[in-house]
Amino acid sequence: MNVPLWEIIGGYVLACIGLLILLFISLLWSWSLERRVKTKTREIQKMNESMFLYGELLKFSGDGIYRYTYDEGKILLANDGLVKILDFKGTSEELEGKYLKDVLIYTEEPGSVRRAANAQGEIHNYEYHFKTLKGEDRWVIHNSLITRDERTGKKCIDAVVKDITERKNSEKRLLDSEKTYREIFNANNDMFLIQDINDGRIIDFSKSTEELTGASREELIERGVSGFTPNDGIHTMDKIVEHLQRAKQGNVEAFEWAFVDKAGIVHPTETTLKLATINGVPRLLATVRDISERKKNEAEIEKYKNHLQELVVERTNQLEMANKELEAFAYSVSHDLQVPLRAINGFVQILSEEEVERLDDEGKRLLKIIKDNASKMGELINDLLTLSRSTRVAMKTAVTDLTGMFNEIVADLKDQLAERKVKFNLGEIPPVSVDPTLFKQAMTNLLINALKFTRTKPEAIIEFGSNRQKGETVFYIKDNGVGFDMRYKDKLFGVFQRLHSAEEFEGTGVGLAIVKRIVQRHGGSVWAEGKVGEGATFYFTLPNKGGEGA
Amino acid sequence: MMDQNLMEVLLVEDNLSDVELTLRALKKNNLANNVFVVHDGAEALDYINQTGKYKDKPNKRPKVILLDLKLPKLSGVEVLRALKAGETTKTIPVVVLTSSKEEPDIKECYKLGVNSYIVKPLDFETFVRVVSDLGLYWLLINKVPADNQ
Known part of the structure; x- marks a missing residue:
């Protein structure tokens, strides 16, 4: 067989073309396949990355992210955040499949979250409270979406919950402290006002402010301090402004003030203005104490005081x-x-002189009794007059030498000293400031006393001296006479008080009372010491200052 | 009534015991007969001024008036004040003879111009001595202006 060359050549050419085409197509396919694979790979890679990110976020987010069934509250998916919020003992995987009612204690009515959803099935910022199984309070913010689970086709809720318990607790603590502060602020009887530092505007005040002023909160804010200022010339706004200015500069201003209540009654107050930072803002804190009661009492005391003066005047007159x-x-x-x-x-006397012949012995004796009694009464009257005079006469003090006075008295008493053996011992006596006339009377009485009660002794020893005791000079007149029983020492200086019978020792019982009056008028004191049979010592003091004359 | 011409002492004393005691004391010096006694302050002034019941009874001015202080009607101080205020009576010596040794009385009497102030001693013997001394002094020793007669 003969195949034409052109046919053979043509055949090869065709085959080549076909091969080329085939090659081209296969190249094209391969390229497109590669592209597709690349794209897919990228997609998968991307998806993987996203999935990873999602998983990580889900896992590590502090928030609780979970899905649960709408009807039964069965957790389908959960993250570690939820485990933490619920204080769940286990992993997030172990949480999945549990019912919410088994992992927390409801404190709100079931379904409250679902009911908070809007028409789109979205739940925004819903504050939700529950307790953990341990009983701890939990506050969360719910951001959720009602959806449908792809796998089971059940209605479910995807939720993101944020734990706000700590914030809530702080808020509560703040509220509590605010409440406590408010209570303290309001419980006090004093009025507390917080004022603007610049214009003195009332910003806040205690409940007592309303009670004491009788004005409502609105009235107080509206009328301000000026609305309650008496403006009586003493309590003026000008002065308030001065106080505010000084307080603003950091001085604690404490002053007496007054306010007019709604009924128009003026209440005196004790007001303190102080700079204080309240809620971070510098303010003036005014503490206002109503001192009406105190002022009333003070007025009462003042009245009594005045009355007392009246009383004193009255009594003085009396x-x-x-x-x-x-x-x-x-x-x-x-x-x-x-x-x-x-x-x-x-x-x-006339009878005993002129009619004596006609009186028998009994008559003469009776006459003598009358005479003795009459002269006794004369002495009493005289002593009483001396006592009265020693109280009444005006004192004229002069520096006096008591030793000289003593010697003078001894000379005056020479009649009584006749036929007596008396030894006078004179000690060191400093000069004193006394009324010489009055004091001579006192000294005379003391000396007469000493002479009288030493009468039974063969030799009387009378000592006049002084010594220092507790910073003052004590004078004494000491005798060696019959003495007295210390039990009766308080009676010695009383008027008409006598420790001896008239038969033993004559006397009216007024002499020492006179001594006491006179010494007391000089601001001094007098006392006595003695022992029966062993003499007596009479002491007296004369203060350098004091007494009527000083 | 004693002889007015012999009157040398006017005794103003309301207490009859004191009158008798005074007279007895004066009698010791034979001065009692020359004493005329009135019993209150008003009578004393009437006697001296020849008013009231002494209006029509002319009498001799006394050489001395012994005046007690505590008297009915007008007190001795008031009598003294009237006597020493009267132009014709102020030269008559007045001796206050009283029981009061109160300083204010003494002071007041001297302020009014009393010629002597004697506190009657409580003791009778002293009283007799004082009164007779007084009588002797004012009646025999003391000289008064001639127009007092």
Whole structure:
């Protein structure tokens, strides 16, 4: 067979072309396949990355991310965040398949989250409270979506919950502390006002402010401090502004003020203005104490004080009257009582002189009794007058030498000293400031006393001296006479008090009372020590200052 | 009634015992007869001024008036004040003879111009001595202006 060359050549050419075409097609396919594989690989890679990211996020997010069935609350998916929020003892895998009611304690009505969903089935920022199985409070914010589980086709909820328990607790603590502060603020009887540092505007105040002013919260804010200022010339806004200015500079301003309540009654106050930072803002804190009651009491005391002065004046007048009466009485005594006494004395004397022949011995004895009694009464009257005079006469003090005075008295008493053996011992006596006339009376009485009660001794020893005791000079007149029983020492200086019978020792019982009056008028004191049979010592002091004359 | 012309002492004393004791004391020196006694302050002034019941009874001015202080109607101090204020009576010597030794009385009397102030002693013997001394002094020793007669 002969095949034409052109046919053979043509056949080869065709085959070549076919081969080329085939090669081209296979190259094209391979290229497209490679492309597709590349794309797919990239897709898968991308998907893997996303899946990884999703898984990681799910796992590590602090928030709880989970899916649970709408009807039963069965957890289908959960992350570690949820484990933590629920304080679940186990892994997130172990949580899956559990029912919510078994892993937490509801404190809200079931279904509250579902009911919070909007029309699109979305739940936004829903604050939800529950307790962990341990009983701890949990606050979360729910951001959820009602959806359908692809695998089971069941209605479910995909939820992201954020634990806000810590924030809630802080808020609560803040609220509590605010409440406590408020209570303290309001519980006090004092008014507390928080004022603007610049214009003194009232920003806040305690409940007591409303009670004390009788104004409502709105009125107080609206009328401000000026609305309650008396503006009486003393309590003016100008002065308030001055105080505010000073307080603003950091001074604690404490001053007495006043406010007018709604009824128009003015209440005196004690007000303190102080700079304080309240809620981070510098403010003036005013503490206002209503001192009406105290002022009332003070006024009362003042009244009593004035009344007391009146009383003193009244009593002084009464005392002066009494003194006048006493003077009148003394006058009467000195005159009226002496008149009949002189008559008795006189006529007894006349009788015993002129009618003595007609009297028998008994008559003479009776006459003598009358005479003795009359002269005794005369002494009493005289002593009483001396006592009264020693109280009444005005004192004129002069520096006096008591030793000289003592010697003078001894000289005056020379009649009584006749036929007596008396030894006088004089000690060191500093000069004193006394009324010489009055004091001589006192010294005389003391000396007469000493002489009288040493009468039974063969030799009387009378000592006049002084010594220092507890920073003051104590004078004494000491005798070696009959002494006295210390049990009666308080009676010694009383008027008409006597420790001896008239038969033993004569006397009216007024002498030492006079001594006491006179020493007391000089601001001094007098006392005595003694022992029966062993003499007596009479002490007196004369303060350098004090007494009526000083 | 004693002879007015012999009257040398006017005793102003309301207490009859004191009057008698005074007279007895004066009598010891035979001076009692020359004493005229009135019993209250008003009577004393009436006697001296010749008023009241002494209006129509001319009498001699006394050489001395012994005046008690505590008297009915007018007190001795008031009598003294009136006597020493009267132009014609102020030259009559007045001796206050009283029981009062109260300083204010003494002072007041001297301020008014009393010529002497005597406290009556309680003791009768002393009283007699004092009163008779007094009588002797004012009636015999002391000289008064001639127009006092």
